[in-house]
Amino acid sequence: MSTTTTGRRLGRLPLVGVAAAAAVLLAACGSGGSSSSAASSTAPSSANTSVPADAVAVTAMPGTIQLPAGTPGAGKPAIVIGDKNFPEEFVLGELYRQALAAKGYAVSIKSNIGGSELIDTALSSNQIEMYPEYLGEIVTSVAKENAPTSASATYRAAQQFEESQRQSTVLLQTPFQDVDTVIVPNAYAQQHGLSSVGDLTKVGPGGAGATIAGPVEFRTRETGFLGMQQQYGLTGMGYLPVQAGAQYTAIDQGTAQAADAFSTDYQLLSNKYTALTDPKGIFGFQYVAPVVRQSVVQAEGPEFTQTLNWVSSLLSTQAIQALNSAVQGHGAQPADVAAQFLAANGLNK
Structure with missing residues (x-):
């Protein structure tokens, strides 16, 4: 997410121990490979975890990409990976780094670089x-x-920009996307028959019977509350500005009836909330993909790309939520969480 968005992910709940984190992590393992998935049983039934049909051709679909055999990266040029400035990115950076290292590539990581603009500058300047x-x-x-x-x-559009302006390329994207999502308590959704953002007009003219909790910046974005007002007619809906993580408290306590969340928030694993669909797509599309210098792709060989695409294929919505839960909810280290997840999916087998 952008610099203004990432601050919403920096909050952390009290630590409850590595053992609990490991238990949560097990729910994610096997979700993208040929082995059976434990994650599906813990997925929030209300969350939309499917990949849109128009994304399939560019998505690393679960179970369709095999991990290269041996250590094809041995003797290849060294690579420096970067990641952005919030916990989900730390996990992603470690997943890609560790997979490449296991395949023999000489790889290091520069972590916590910053938001989209800053990390793009790091790529452009060859850092x-x-x-x-x-x-x-x-x-x-x-x-x-x-x-x-x-x-x-x-x-x-992302691929065209990277190729024409950055001499880079975009590899296959993950099955999950991390996008703004409007959530409501399950009981509230059932009471008012809510399944999409537009349904909030059912609680009063222009949504006047409801208040949505979210960060200050979400209120004025066309890809946020402003867009909800314009595209879904929610001109009567109230807005409660809150800090990151506090939106869940707001709807739990009833000070707000809806909240702006992220589709990969681990809190959604609780099955307490209904994620409302966004049929008009005002929140955009935020699938994840490795952005790589074209010269690196050429120098490292096809197994390099195959390894990265294999990692991406494992990352369903349920998997990333469980990984986020281990790190953000239970205090585990991103590197440890990534190592357990990759091992469970066959990296060291």
Whole structure:
């Protein structure tokens, strides 16, 4: 996410121990490979975890990509990976780094670089040679273009920008996306028959019977509350500005009836909340893909790309939520969480 967005992910709940983190992590393992998935049983039933049809051609689909055998990276040029400045990115950076290292590539990581604009500068100035990015951020925050209206259009716009302006390329994107999501308590959704953002007009004219909790910046964004007002007619809905993480407290305590969350928030694993669909796509499309210098892709060989795509294919919504839960909710270290997840999915087998 962009610099203004990442602050919403920096809050952390009290630590409850590594053992609990490991238990949560087990729910994610096997979700993308040929082995059976434990994650599906813990997925929030209300969350939309499917990949849109127009994204399939550019998505690393679970179970379709095999990990290269041996250590094809031995003797290849060294690579520097970067990641952005919030916990989900730390996990992503470690997943890609550790997978490449296990395949013999000489790889190091520069972590906590900053938001989209800063990490793009690091790539452009050759401080790093690849990083995991949310593709909508490339289009809107870096290229300064309008948000595309589909997942595939977002991918194509990001790829075109990287190839023409950064001499880089975008590899296959993950099955999950981390995008703004409006959530309500399950009981509230059932009471009012809510399944989409537009349904909030049912609680009063223009949504006047409800208040949404979210960060200050979300209120004035066309990809946020402003867009909800314009595109869904929610002109009567109230707004409660809160800090990161406090939106869950607000709807739990009833000071707000809806909240702006992220689709990969680990709190959604609790099955307490209904994620409302966004049929007009006002929140954009934020699938993740490695952005890599074209010269690196050529120098490292096809197994390099295959390894990165294999990692991406494992990352369903349920998997990333469980990984986030281990790190953000239970205090585990991103490197440890990544190592356990990759091992469980066959990296060292």
